[in-house]
Amino acid sequence: MSETADSLIEVLREQCLIQGQNGIKGLSVVFRAMDIDYSKRIVYEELKIALEKFGLLMSENYLRTLFNALDLNDSGGIDFCEFMHKLRPSLKQCRIDVINEAFEKLDVNKDEAIMIDDLQVIYSTNAKQHPKFISGEWTEEQVLRNFLDSIDTPGNPDGKVTREEFMNYYAGVSVTVDDDSYFDLMMRACYGLPIRGS
Known part of the structure; x- marks a missing residue:
């Protein structure tokens, strides 16, 4: 994964953590709301909408890089478990x-x-x-x-x-x-x- 992708995930994680212990949970609620067909995955356009609803605005280029970093298996969608695993802060x-x-x-x-x-x-x-x-x-x-x-x-x-x-x-x-x-x-x-x- 590129340094840019890692730094974008870190920015997203930090934006969630600023909101306290429920920040990542809050973003996951938005993620679930975007999953209209209950497939437990979202596509690029849904990620864009979810982040905007969460108050995070990114350029198309940054958003595409973030999406690709979160789409671990290159399936064209972000799996909920992949998403949460990537956002979870590291623990000792x-x-x-x-x-x-x-x-x-x-x-x-x-x-x-x-x-x-x-x-x-x-x-x-x-x-x-x-x-x-x-x-x-x-x-x-x-x-x-x-x-x-x-x-x-x-x-x-x-x-x-x-x-x-x-x-x-x-x-x-x-x-x-x-x-x-x-x-x-x-x-x-x-x-x-x-x-x-x-």
Whole structure:
């Protein structure tokens, strides 16, 4: 891949990250909206419209270079997974390790996807402390589904979160936390993981 293509992807990533942990998720929502035929891929013209809606304007030449960089298999369209993989910020190995540890804890039945039945086993106590559960507004299942949808692919929650979706979500969170030790501690506290060295 050319240096220009890499730098354009970096610019797009930075524009998303400026908007905080949901920036990349926000762009993926726009991407999904452009996928009119539900093919999970968009063509050049759709990418142009999506970026304009997201507030990013590029020259035709730059946009073509970006499109070619994101179309990894030269199919004439950008696959959603290709798109998210390219935009995900790089993570240090220590952060990848703790994110994977959290995923593995939540994936009770070890099928590489977190679903409601996994959360009912491992996250039920947390669900029962949610204000909407306590008030009677939501059932335990609604609380768990809300949690699942918050980390699922935006605009297309399907009731299961893959390892890739989990990693994408926490890659966005990661950029908001400078200190590796704090990120590790935050993940461990959130998911009840053992503290290192204990």
